[in-house]
Amino acid sequence: MTLQISRLANGLRIASLDMPGLETAAVGLYVDTGSRFEPAPAHGVAHMLEHMVFKGTRRRSARQIAEEIEAVGGLLNAYTGRDQTTFYARVLADDIPLGLDLISDLITEPALDAEEMNREREVILQELCQARDTPDDIIFDDLQETAFAGQPLGRSILGTEETIQSLQPVDVRDWLDGHYRAESMVLAVAGKVDHAAIVRLAEERLGSLTAGRRPDCAAARYTGGETRSAKPIEQTHVALALKGVSYSDPDYYPLLIYATALGGGMSSRLFQAVREERGLAYSIYSYATNYAETGLFTLYLATGPDSAGEAVSLTLDTLLGSLDGMSAEELHRARAQLKASVFMGLESCSGLSEQIGRQLLLFGRVISTAEIIERIEAATAEDIRAAAVRMVQSGPLTLATVGPSSRVPGVDTLQARLS
Incomplete structure (x- = not known):
């Protein structure tokens, strides 16, 4: 297996690992920001962004996003953590350009439509209720909140009913613009890959990302x-x-x-x-x-x-x-x-x-x-x-x-x- 790493002019790192014998690839965009970077009034905005980018972009509707990836038998998803956020696609090797284009579309051209956000707000509230109805799920949020009391690292990733209801498209846009900076992101592709081709595609679709790093977050203090x-x-x-x-x-x-x-x-x-x-x-x-x-x-x-x-x-x-x-x-x-x-x-x-x-x-x-x-x-x-x-x-x-x-x-x- 051969690992190659390149860097675009804006600071985005691109890594590829060629894995002989495979006919598939995993395309992942890893962002060095998550819920612990949120200001208290915008608690839940990192997770809201993860949901909202799949509700449509300027180039694709939510339905088109789903149909394009599934038309090639691929998978497209994302998840939000406390310290990082990930967008990923699993595709056949020939469809790497589509996987990379879809992921790029999500973070560079999301529509962030107010009507769609109102609908998705209800989905996230249901997700919050489901978590609270699952004892061996919510207990770890309770533990985290108590271990790091009164601090961003202690907050749940989903947010609260109040903050989820209060978030607006401008809050999501501000989060995206302020935290999704090129030097705080890595595009990593593993499988049957051509590094030079991936770099060219990344330059086309992600070369316009704002340079620099996302803001720092406060250091956490364990309280018990x-x-x-x-x-x-x-x-x-x-x-x-x-x-x-x-x-x-x-x-x-x-x-x-x-x-x-x-x-x-x-x-x-x-x-x-x-x-x-x-x-x-x-x-x-x-x-x-x-x-x-x-x-x-x-x-x-x-x-x-x-x-x-x-x-x-x-x-x-x-x-x-x-x-x-x-x-x-x-x-x-x-x-x-x-x-x-x-x-x-x-x-x-x-x-x-x-x-x-x-x-x-x-x-x-x-x-x-x-x-x-x-x-x-x-x-x-x-x-x-x-x-x-x-x-x-x-x-x-x-x-x-x-x-x-x-x-x-x-x-x-x-x-x-x-x-």
Whole structure:
């Protein structure tokens, strides 16, 4: 596979990865902005833009956008994150020009029609209601909001009923003009590709993007705390979080390994202790979330209301017990899971396009597979143990519950056990 990177005069980076043997390609435009960059009155505008660009452009109606991509058997979609927004197409190699043209059309010539926005506003409100009706979805928004209280990073991506209702086409246009700057974007194409042809197409369709970078956002400050939502449901959902690390932190890989060994699979400590040995939960896992300057380490479980206190107590016992160090066998399995995930990602042009785009935005370079594997292997048992201890000691605990939670101890009680 051959990776090539070029830069247009306006600063837009174009990366292509030729993957011999494929007849398809993934085209992705990765934008270094998301919901954490929004001003409070425009909360939800990044996600609103993602919806509105598909409602029509100056060159195509919403129906034409859908029909053109599906007429070639392709897929066109987008998603908004807290730190980045992505637009992507999956097409046959011969249809790369169409995929790139459609994505370019979405961000350079969206109609942003007021009548269409009123209709789409109702769709997003339904999306918000659906999320709130899904306990193992909304609990993570509650956790994020509590962990980063009163800050943009803590806000949900969707917005609130009030801000969604208040947004107008001018707000979306201002967001697009102010944040979609060429130097804060990467076009990454992986599959059966011709780099020179992609650069020419990008120059034609994206060469007019405004140069420069999007505005910076405020650095986040982890706060911790507690939130409970007493929804009338059958199960108790519990999420616990500790302050994590940034993408560039030396403990990034040690904590990935630790999260996997603690609760990343069926052989993990949490799964074995809480589910297999005691039958206290159906779902239980841990994972790390990373941002430019901070992160979260999250433990999640869903259990019966009567078992909730016991399940949470055992989860904390398991976490604390792991701070004495993991066995060589546990860490070997965790490393194997992470390495397998890396290699499996190499078989997907969509996964590779996303990896290239995100890494160029985050680090200004593409990290080779060999370097990733080397970093996973290089993390020693002591590195992993020390990273876990640092995390537990780095700040207050965050607790979020959804459903009946009278048996779940308060965050102060839980924090006292960790201390």
